Amino acid sequence: MPVDRLHKLRRVIAREGLDGLLVSKPVNCRYVSGFTGSSGAVLVSHKHAILATDFRYIEQAGHETRNLEITRTEGDLHDWLPQLVSSLGWHSLGFEANHICFAVHRQLKHAIRAKQLNLELIPRTGLVEHLRSTKEPGELELIVQAANLTDAAFKQARTSIHPGTTEKSLAWEIENLLREGGSEGVPFDLVVASGPNAALPHAKPSDRVIGQNEAVIIDMGARIEGYCSDFSRTLCLGRADEALAEIHRVVLEAQLAGIRQITAKLTGAEADQLARTIIEQGGRGEAFGHGLGHGVGLEVHEAPRIGPNSSDLLIDGMVFTIEPGIYVPGFGGCRIEDVVVLEKGRVRVLTESEKTVEVIQ
Numbered sequence: 210m211p212v213d214r215l216h217k218l219r220r221v222i223a224r225e226g227l228d229g230l231l232v233s234k235p236v237n238c239r240y241v242s243g244f245t246g247s248s249g250a251v252l253v254s255h256k257h258a259i260l261a262t263d264f265r266y267i268e269q270a271g272h273e274t275r276n277l278e279i280t281r282t283e284g285d286l287h288d289w290l291p292q293l294v295s296s297l298g299w300h301s302l303g304f305e306a307n308h309i310c311f312a313v314h315r316q317l318k319h320a321i322r323a324k325q326l327n328l329e330l331i332p333r334t335g336l337v338e339h340l341r342s343t344k345e346p347g348e349l350e351l352i353v354q355a356a357n358l359t360d361a362a363f364k365q366a367r368t369s370i371h372p373g374t375t376e377k378s379l380a381w382e383i384e385n386l387l388r389e390g391g392s393e394g395v396p397f398d399l400v401v402a403s404g405p406n407a408a409l410p411h412a413k414p415s416d417r418v419i420g421q422n423e424a425v426i427i428d429m430g431a432r433i434e435g436y437c438s439d440f441s442r443t444l445c446l447g448r449a450d451e452a453l454a455e456i457h458r459v460v461l462e463a464q465l466a467g468i469r470q471i472t473a474k475l476t477g478a479e480a481d482q483l484a485r486t487i488i489e490q491g492g493r494g495e496a497f498g499h500g501l502g503h504g505v506g507l508e509v510h511e512a513p514r515i516g517p518n519s520s521d522l523l524i525d526g527m528v529f530t531i532e533p534g535i536y537v538p539g540f541g542g543c544r545i546e547d548v549v550v551l552e553k554g555r556v557r558v559l560t561e562s563e564k565t566v567e568v569i570q
């Protein structure tokens with residue numbers, strides 16, 4: 210584990226007044242420990258840093274982690290956790306309330322009562338997520354690699370779209386390009402949404418044949434050593450009709466306003482408003498029903514949130530998307546999305562593909 214992360218987490222645990230913290234969400238375990246297995250938990254106090262996992266992952270845990278004690282567990286969380294934590298002398302254990310489900314929490318409470326342990330479970334949210342929201346240089350480098358790979362795959366896919374292509378076949382072609390370029394799978398189900406399907410922000414690729422003069426929203430991303438990119442463009446085979454051209458112009462203007470004007474020290478809500486204003490002025494405010502963006506890292510959606518209700522403070526080192534969209538039921542839609550990083554108070558764009566709408570055949 211990067212020792213620095215352990216220091217930071219220990220400061221958080223002290224600030225929260227906890228004896229220790231149970232990190233159970235796999236992506237947070239990975240961040241804190243380096244362990245990429247799907248079953249395990251990390252326990253951290255001012256003195257201890259323990260990775261607890263079962264037989265299947267013991268060897269892997271030894272390879273992937275440094276500076277952690279490794280404990281082999283038997284059974285479910287409630288079978289071993291209360292006893293282990295009590296033996297360390299902890300009386301207050303923070304846990305990730307957005308990950309430990311109700312049933313597991315109840316089992317833990319039962320076990321603590323049955324064993325008559327002096328241990329309190331204290332719900333916390335967002336502690337590790339907050340640390341993850343600002344990226345270290347090594348993390349940024351991996352996101353840049355994922356962004357470059359996305360750009361390259363899009364560039365190639367753009368030249369090969371032709372009348373008669375279905376949404377599904379284009380999505381599969383893009384996925385192939387990403388995988389062959391070195392992406393670890395794809396970080397989310399790719400979106401290829403044409404014509405009226407483009408009105409659905411998270412449409413699934415269908416057997417629909419992409420027609421002339423209609424919108425095609427492509428939303429794609431790559432993953433390198435766990436780190437994601439997230440990227441959208443809206444294309445059209447041949448000439449975009451007036452309505453599509455107008456929507457595209459407004460979305461592009463909003464997106465560029467976000468890129469130019471978002472600065473450090475704004476809240477997520479203030480950043481969102483900079484782009485939303487343009488769409489509202491274009492008379493399409495109602496058709497932009499999602500937030501302007503979200504953090505990107507080990508997860509494709511993570512902190513910070515950039516949307517109308519977000520009080521998240523934007524600071525240097527944060528990586529997030531800027532992705533305004535307009536969606537018109539029955540007609541289609543447009544979204545343009547880049548991954549950016551905040552540096553010296555300003556936005557630097559990591560995905561560089563061109564944003565023109567038309568693909569002349």
Ligand code: ZN
Binds near residue numbers: 439503532546
């Ligand atoms: Zn996104």
